[in-house]
Amino acid sequence: MATRRRRLMFSFAFLILAALLIPIQSLVHSERAHTEEPLVYYIPVEQTVERGLEAFMARSFATAVEEGATHIVLEMDTPGGAVDAAGNIATLIQETEIKVITFVKSKAISAGAYIALNTDEIVMTPGATMGSAAVIDGAGNAAEDKTQSYWLSEMRSAAELNNRDPQYALAMADNRIDLPELGAPEGDLLTLTSQQALQVGYAEAVASNRAELLEYLGLENAVEREMEVSFSEQIARFVTHPVVIPILLSIGSLGLVLELYSPGFGIPGLMGISALLLFFFGHMFAGFAGWESMILFIVGFLLIMIEIFVPGFGIFGLLGIAAVIAGMLLASFSTASMLIYIAIALVITTVVAILIFRYFGQRGPMRKIIHTDSTSTEKGYISNATRKELIGQIGETLTPLRPSGSVVFGNERLDVVSEGGYIGQGKNVEVVYTAGSRIVVREVKEN
Structure with a gap:
């Protein structure tokens, strides 16, 4: 009985102690939360604004939120750079609850200015x-009125978002x-300039x-962390650059064209x-391409390889090229832009291929890449022996010549072709020309 009473007293004391510890623990956590130092995340926004930067920014913001950053x-x-990428980055900034500050170290031009205006x-x-945030097209000219109107409204909204005078x-x-x-x-x-920006x-x-x-910012005691662009993200940013994309496509298409004219599979391929x-790697890593685009590319590549190694009528090659182009369109962030890039690549490939075949096909290292050798009688290649001894011989047509048929010369039957039109059966003919397996005859007219 005494043992049971002691157990009950011990349990009761434990419950009282636990009840006292809960508010103490909460107070400790609350005090720690109030004394915890702020966390500042630095994110570099450098070089051209493109979709690769957008992917890096998305990862950086997610990491900052996960780590509990108080400022970005x-x-x-x-x-x-690209207007669409800048717009997506602006949306990313607007949707985060963390305070975002732009620190312009050197320049925030065009899309960079727009991104900066969206920050707190x-x-x-x-x-x-x-x-200097005018919209220009790929040729360096001012964009069409519709695009300009959209961009002006975006610049106005970005300025008004943080109570800045939109006229600037x-x-x-x-x-x-006029300013x-x-x-x-x-x-x-x-x-x-920095002073003018401060003034207005x-x-x-x-x-x-x-x-x-x-x-x-009043954050002298803040914990500082810096996001770094990974090697994969650097590659993705490079290959998704608007200038680099048509260059890559040109190199790719030119290499496949040269491979079609070279034996086996080598350097061009x-x-x-x-x-x-x-x-494809860069666009997949940047989040634009899915596995369906890569599958189309692989299927297209296999079809092109079949065309290279198995002589045919070109159907496999055409299907392969179509599959590769379809994969590119699926991998692109803009179908219209990708079509322009593909058109540029086709023009460059055509011009360079013509120059290579015309001026370098027989010279230097290109002789080892492009197959230009051919067989000819001058090089000692004989497909069939030319029987010049038959010239002048008379034979009789075994079959009608329409214009080809068979003729008997003594005890030898040969396939021949008439010099002109139809020659009936049982007619006398004379051999007038021979070249390899080709024997040309002429009907002998009776006097």
């Missing part, structure tokens, strides 16, 4: 610039706006380095396949 700093130095604050180094954002993208006091009279696009409210502060940036694999 975009360290920017970019000449701009902008801080610039003393020599940094921001602006519009002046960055529209040279019809001579900022060095942008009508006809010129607005590009702000497009920058909250000027800082020379990270330490001054953190001092302005490896060159072409490597370029196309690099294209």
Whole structure:
């Protein structure tokens, strides 16, 4: 009985102790949460804005959220880039609950300026610039009115998102706006220096380095972490660059064309396949291509290999090329852009192939790549012996010649062809010409 009573008292005491520890533990956690140092994540936004950068930014933001970052700093130095990639990055910034600051280290031009305007604050180094955000097409000309109108509305919305005067954002993208006091009279696009940006409210502060940036933000004791672009992401960013894509496609198609005219499988084929694999790898890693595009590419490659190694009528080669092009279109972030890239690659491939075959086919190392050898009588190749001794002999047609048929010369039967038209059966003919297996006869007219 006493033992049971002791057990009950022990259990009761344990419950009281547990009840007392719960609020103490909660208080400890609460105190730790209040004293925990802020975490700042630095994300580099460098070089051209393209879809590879977009994929890297998505990974970086996800990592920052997972690690519990309180601030994200975009360290920017970019000449701009693709409008669609910039739009997706802007959406990524708007959807995060973490405070995002742009630190312009050198320049935030074009799409870079648009991305910066979507962040909560902008801080610039003393020599940094921001602006010049007109939309241009692949040829370097101003985009069509519809695209310009869309881009101007996006620039306005980005400025108004954080209560900035939209006229300066519009002046960055529209040279019809006259702002001579900022060095942008009508006809010129607005590009702000750090002091000008501070003056018009497009920058909250000027800082020379990270330490001054953190001092302005009041984060001197913050924990700092830096996102780095992985090797795979560097490759993806390189191969998804708008200039690199048509180059890769040109190398790939040119390599396959040269392989079709060279014996076996060698350097041109490896060159072409490597370029196309690099294209698909970069687009898959950047998140644009799925396995269906890679499967189409592999099927197309196999069909092209069948065409190379198994002589046919070209149907396998055509199907293979169609499958590869379909895979490219599925892997692209823009079907229209990809069609333009493919057209550019086809033009480049055609021109370069013509130049190679015409001027280099018989010279230097190209002799080992392109098969140009041929068989001829001059080189000692004889498919059939030419029977010149038959010239002048008379024979009798065993079958009608229409214009080919059989003739008997003594005890020998030979296949011949008439010099002109039809010769009936049982007619006398004379051999007038021989070349290999070809024997030409003429009817002998009776007097």
